[in-house]
Amino acid sequence: MTRLFNDPAAFADEALEGFTAAHRRWVRPVTGGVVRAGATPAGQVAVVIGGGSGHYPAFSGLVGRGLAHGAAVGNVFASPSARQIHSVAAAAHAGGGVLLMYGNYAGDVLHFGQAAERLAAEGIETRTFAVADDISSAGPDESAKRRGIAGDLPVFKAAAAAAEQGLPLEEVLRVAERAGGRTRSFGIAFSGCTLPGADHPLFTVPEARMAVGLGIHGEPGIGEEPLPTADEAARLLVETLLKELPQDLTGPAGQRAAVILNGLGSVKYEELFVVYRKVAALLGEAGVEIVDPEVGELVTSFDMAGVSLTLTWLDDRLEELWRAPADAPAYRKGALDTPGPDQDGEPVTADGQDTAVPVDNAGPATPAVPAASDASRRAAATVLAALDAVARVVDSHADELGRIDAVAGDGDHGIGMRRGSTAAHRAAAEAHRLGAGAGTVLSRAADAWADKAGGTSGALWGSILRALGTALGDQDTPDARRVAGGVTEASAAVRALGGAEVGDKTMVDVLVPFADALAAATAEGLPLTGAWDRAATTATAAAAGTADLLPRKGRARPHAEKSLGTPDAGAHSLALITRAVHGALLDHH
């Protein structure tokens, strides 16, 4: 919802004031809106766009070289008045006439039409063009009734780039008509925005459902369906748009298209990228060549949750205009003044294979494992069983670990530990399958844990497993004292890495007494299982001791000065793991 405002009635005016204050390099305020801050060459057609407030970057954010010459800015979701449009257009006019452009809504059609009449009466040659790209708002036989949504941008840009090239008014209008005729959009929504000062959203969609065929002012959609996965959403958007090609195209294969995946406000960038990944692949499969795609927020509706896909089917001329540079507050494109090696302007193609380049986050192919003794390979089986037990206990306690972590941290300890321990077990199993010794199994598990878990716990657990692996090696039989020595080194590594000491209320409070108890028990001659059992009991008691009121150290964790009432999440998970490993040792005894 929209929360930050002063007087709701003044919202649109105050937003425009703040916008111009922040962007005076690009725009200057005039009655009714903004025009470019710099002069327009005499005789150039002025492209003046406009519409209601609440759709930023539309419309004021699209004023600047290569884009609009001015924008008339109405109240929230309301067309600017004819007088406002007239005022902006008169200020933007540079002697070449005016093209008024806007989304196809009844109010805008009326006011821009009235403004055009007034401008013409004053001797300023004026044409109008309403963008009507939303295919859900009327059938193909009534395409003149369609609303304008994110297709505003490519149509505005085509006409403005043509004006920038010095074309006369009639030709700029023809470019707008051609771009408009080849631009289609379709969207889905999950919730409407709440206007400044209102106490409820313009519309709601039941949980786990979506509205199909969004409007950017809270207009109801044309249907409702279950919430899709990102890939299903991409398929719906692409397939719907591919059903209605411009009449002169026999099919999508071999065609080029400008592609805009537009977020309406609170469907955010990472979600848009996940959807775009599939959009690009599907268009690639259909043989469509994607030109300069845009994935982001271009036409919004405050914090509405929705996403739309726009395709502009390009010919050579439209492609040139779509690729042309632009420099507006919210849309910048084109070469810097000192072109570099990445400025070659090569077309970006999408051929399915190419667009969904798999990102090799798993790292390079697993290298062969070093030679190992039979004894170490047998020990590796026990290590693998222990790592299996670790992954299981972490998985079954992940929610609890998250809740404990949320008391003083960001609540993701359980998620990270689950990712790390699962990946560690998988990497260990692969190494074991390849005949690795205990040391290599542990070091592979260490890398996988750190890679997949990320965060602090990932680094610390990576260093624990690595220290253990180094201590065990791939040749010797890992007896109890060697294991205890490895745990002692792991304890030292964690302290060095994390900078924490006993008493700081971290996992070090558990790891140090555990290591000490294990070393003492093995020094007494206890076998590994018995020694580990005793040390694990020590660990559990120590974890409970982290639950009191004292501050805890650690960089960038400033909010821990409170009574936790529960043990530290890292300490608690370590204690759980020591107990689980004991179970695995007993089984493999």
Added chain:
Amino acid sequence: MTRLFNDPAAFADEALEGFTAAHRRWVRPVTGGVVRAGATPAGQVAVVIGGGSGHYPAFSGLVGRGLAHGAAVGNVFASPSARQIHSVAAAAHAGGGVLLMYGNYAGDVLHFGQAAERLAAEGIETRTFAVADDISSAGPDESAKRRGIAGDLPVFKAAAAAAEQGLPLEEVLRVAERAGGRTRSFGIAFSGCTLPGADHPLFTVPEARMAVGLGIHGEPGIGEEPLPTADEAARLLVETLLKELPQDLTGPAGQRAAVILNGLGSVKYEELFVVYRKVAALLGEAGVEIVDPEVGELVTSFDMAGVSLTLTWLDDRLEELWRAPADAPAYRKGALDTPGPDQDGEPVTADGQDTAVPVDNAGPATPAVPAASDASRRAAATVLAALDAVARVVDSHADELGRIDAVAGDGDHGIGMRRGSTAAHRAAAEAHRLGAGAGTVLSRAADAWADKAGGTSGALWGSILRALGTALGDQDTPDARRVAGGVTEASAAVRALGGAEVGDKTMVDVLVPFADALAAATAEGLPLTGAWDRAATTATAAAAGTADLLPRKGRARPHAEKSLGTPDAGAHSLALITRAVHGALLDHH
């Protein structure tokens, strides 16, 4: 909440795939993240940034010329692993060494530190720098413990611009340290984000409250306060940051600062502009010169509702680096290849007076009113009373009108009518005070209604009042027949403007029979009040008749083909108004 995903565990990887597919002009994927698509000049220091996913544009969106050379991308809200960072840095390295930069979180500190060690061990000179700008996360005496939030951007950019200039590694590091030491941020939040696959947000704030001192991963703030107005929020942000200047500054007056007002995800652009309007004014009052401000989403947390303010206190060198061009997927700055008149690079100053330039949406100063007869001036008093009655009845029915409109439209009919009728009454009162006749009072009211209401209803009501004003004029006594003639002309104007006819289920269905009834009654010789009474009764019946199932016309209103059950909002408001005007006529009889 985050709704569009496939497997939540694959979210970060799939987002990165989609991101690279959309931005191959700028970046190419490598294990662990992305690097610039183009080559870096040999010997240039490589600035490699990184952190968890979920903060776009941080971090992958900030890779490109003038900004980072590579970004290591971790899982959702988790540091990338040392191996991932190492992989990205090795790919980005161009022989000049590597500066690793990241926000100051324990996990990032660990993993980037480990990666630096590995790079150094391979002979790649490497330094690290953690941004710690969030002043709410630790006191000034513990500033090394602070978290990194939106201050990442100016600090990354300073170092990267220095690298682009060819400075050696130690000097690039010194730039990072100087920029980091002079960058402070502070934020407020209203709700946390909901991670992909999670069923609840990371944190919640009670309604009408805000958390002070936000963290970008859902870390709890340092306090809770009542929800502020936009101006109050601006004051809190500015005053908090001005309390902690760099030690070498004796006060803010005369200092220059880069200013970033950052939205966390669902505090949207218009809200940010309303807040920025006051931020700029307050900084101006304090004597701070604002340099190249940024108002938008630079470091996010999915759809978290929050906003933060960042100030980087500039010296000449830091200003040069902040102003330097950049061309990254989500941050572009600098001249196009063909500089135009708006590319002069003049500093943007903020001096209170200057930043909050009042946008003159009210239009030019009211011109003097034309001469009017005494009779017409007396009639103007009745017109004014009628407009007062109109504004009152609309105000008291605005919510009802909105609900009716929401059945088939966007629900803003009540808001628009209230804005229009209020402005019309105010303009009429001013004209009346200046001695205007009935015609001028009506035409001034007409302009104000159209300007302030916007939308379709604004245009139509503007044309109704204008037609009436023209019919009444400023000289003659407006008798019943003249009024009826004006209403008939208003009816014709509305049909011409809106393109609707009787039966289309719009206000025309009411206006036409009203005008006809009024004309018939006055032809019978009824006085105005009696004639108007009869016509208003006709209007009320006609409005009810718009509530049935037939389709209604009108451009870009495709969703009206449904049983409304309630009258059309525009028809209903017209009927209400005719009745209210009758009351005013009776009073002034």
